[in-house]
Amino acid sequence: MGRAAQWLSLAMGCTAAVTCAVAATLVARRAAAWCRWSRAVEVVRGFEEACATPTERLQRVVNSLAVEMFAGLASEGASKVRMLLTCIDALPNGSEEGIYYVIDLGGTSFRVMRLELGSGSMVINKKVEHQPIPEKLTKGTSEDLFDLIASALKNFIDREGGKDVGMTLGFTFSFPVRQASISSGSLIRWTKEFSIEETVGKDVAQCLNEALARNGVNLQVTALVNNAVGTLAMGHYYDEDTVAAVIIGAGTNASYIERSAAITKCQGLLTNSDLTVVNVEWGSFRPPQIPLTPYDICFNNYVKCNQYDQAFEKMISGVYLGEIARAVLQRMAQESDVFGTSVNCLSTPFIFSTPCLAAIREDDSPDLIVVSRVLKEHLKIQDVPLKTRRLVVRVCDIVTRRAARLAAAGIVAVLQKTGRDGTLCGTTKVRKIRGGEPKRSVVAIEGGLYQGYSVFREFLNEAVDEILGDEIASTVCLRLMEEGSGIGAALLAASYSSTRQNSA
Template sequence: MRPLISAMTSLRHVLLAALKSLLRGKSFLQAMLAFWISPAAVTSQDGKLTPGPTRTVADFLNEAEDLLLGPVDDGLSDFAAKLKQQFRIGLRSNPACMLPSYNHQLPSGHERGQYLALDVGGSTFRVALVELRGKGVKGPASTIVQMDSFRIDSRAKSLRGLEFFDWMAERILQTISKESKRGSSPDDPLLVGMAWSFPIEQTSSKGGKLCGMGKGFYAAEGLIGRDLGEIIELACRKRNLYVELSAIVNDSSATLLSEAYLTSSTRFGLILGTGVNIAVHLPVGTIGQPKYGDRPQSWHDKASHVIVNTELGMFGKGILPLTKWDYSLLDSHPRPDFQPLEHLVSGYYVGEVCRLALVEAIETTGLFGGIVPPSLLSPYSLDTETLSLIAADTDPSSSAACKIFASRHPSVVEPDCADIAVLRTISSYIARRSASIVAASLVALWELKSETEEELLNTLPADSPFAAETKAEMEIARTTVAFNGSVIEHYPGYLQCAQQYIDDLVSTSSRVGGSIELVAARESSLLGAAVALACLE
């Protein structure tokens, strides 16, 4: 346990701490005595005097490991099996998830042309001119000719209904006006492909009914059920900009399409950043017929398979390995049942779970001098980016990590390498749990795809044009999963951890043969939106 504050941080720090306690309602003498005698005797959690450490750091970490990784280490295969059953039910009857797109044809890799692409993500809106050059050409098969990126901050997220789409239209116009006068005539609208990072009930390749958005957005307010393509086209027309959204894809579907343009074995697209989602290429008959809506028979005549937006975050209710910190997060969440799985894996929530665990560790073990940095009292104040930067500092002194934490979460007690080591350990448990759940989700979907391909083949006449396509799907030896997102791309060790969990699950899978490989898909949303548009042509 750390020595007294007088031996650690000087009298000036004690006085500062006491002054802060005084401002929270303590008497000056009470605050001074508490901080002088035992730094862990007072925390900033609720401004009240509390006992000193009640357990050791080692005890806390043992409990954290048991809670966060125990269910993963002992029952991940069982969890994947239960998740697969939820996927089957969702495919048939849940209108909010397992949503079939209009993309039934994967790219050949030889599509060519320049396309305007939009990417609406959880924190960024991008507008780009994308050139597809095709496989086999000298140089890259695709390039981004021009791109503007706009941060979707809290103010933009709070825009309600049409206000948000007006905000989008302004930025589309801002980008287009730099390049040319294209889109200035209603008789010659500018064709656009868009990656949309939120649920949509697709009614055509170019449109779909807007659904609840989550992630702190209010743009769907008053517009749920309205056609997304029409909303955006109307917002643009108000600015004398005429566009036609010819292809709308979910960001996970865009990720799948972008890598399928380069790698023919790609059948999954994984997004893991602020949120989480997976797109998967499945037989058409796997999905309940009502989910296809009123799409024309000509579409069904051509489509043996379709890219499905799973809305993965919505699954897991009743089977997820929740801890006391997860329950605490849910208690204060405005929609605790909306995306159960996302709460345990995505970048938006990983930091919050770690914050809740860290506050408990500080209050009960004397970590960080027993004083909770004031900023950590605010929900979601410990972001996953901070944890990623701390995890990346492998120097024994942890000097860089100490500076990062102290600058973002200042306190009267400066963190030392022992504090940071504990924080790094807690966050590593949470990151590993996230990676294991993502791995289980992928393997469950991989098994489900194999099973449904076999089910389809058994129902097809021998001379069916779909039989050859289905057999080809079943013969893919190494399935490629295209991935994109800040967590899986940048969190140290996350990708390797997820791949190891995948390999372990595949080795014990009921499916015989085959493997899964995670492959990075750079700029996948923009490229995928362009590929979707090219496939339509």
């Protein structure tokens, strides 16, 4: 072989070697990339398995919550749900008339409302204004918080050209309160973003009354109600078959109409009827059938509360769903490079809101353009591949599905407690219509999560039908109530200021 041929052979050998080396490098990189992708997928798969809510498991959640409700009515401290008595033994019936004012406090903002009622279940006129609460006041002093509210009401009345003399005030206060009468009640504890410790144990209606006096407003609280109770009152105002109300928004809770005879812990309580409205306070329920995932527990490291506190609320309500999804996305970023290197925002608590989660889950565009925009604008993550965007949608779907189906289980538990689910208060597993004409049961629902997030609403409605079965589900109506908590407070103030005087 000539020297030229030898060089050619050597060159070809080197080229082959380089080609093999490059190929091997590419294969290794692809294998590594696939491994990292697989780890991200495994994070999501594990989360999905932990959040599974098959119908049978939901039924066990229903039974557990119903048992807790029975225990909570038997004695104080016997249950994970407080079953607070509201001192309300009658609901609005449509005969209420006049002009009423309302304060609605339940989160980082509050509402002031002026409502004009006409007979025959008619709201003639309504005026509402929203007022934000500076963060420092949610952790400041009781006097500062209630002075802000009283001042806002005074300015509202002045702008409306109204007079406060002789007017009636309803106060929606969406935190656990132990009521002594329809117009008074002491704060048990703050939830959500509030932590004004000096207010705990105080009569919050009196706190507002004193602030109103300091600000020159000639009004006093006539009805102190929880937002779920207000929604129940509004639901009953329009439809007397309304037996319960549920809040599914920033927080979650339920109220319902209970037989007074079933409330062992208040035997001897003077009422004008055999019915009493109960504020369930189901946010503190801890369903033993549903495991808390690391993503549920971890944010308690920077929220100062017990890791199991308000477990039901933290798996359902709008304050927390986006945060759960963020924690999963952060774990995906830690396990892989699916989001690239710009993932610093994923370590910021509560930067990913539930409206962002909803926008991602409801994106039905072929290339998931909304998902891309939300990741870029809110998490500063750019150029996310389509397959990763699909994985993000899957995370948001898992969080949404579990939340909605657990809320559905809560609704059925209330129906079961009142004998409206076809099981004779849970004593039989067979759900069917018994006796003569089936009872119609209306559940009033208020809250932005249910109202504004269509996928959540679909999952919830579907789960209620699954648990109840077709026959019983046909007798249950879930009815959306807008601003039910505030309007309901006005209705109860009207009702109790006219023919039914409170005992305080």
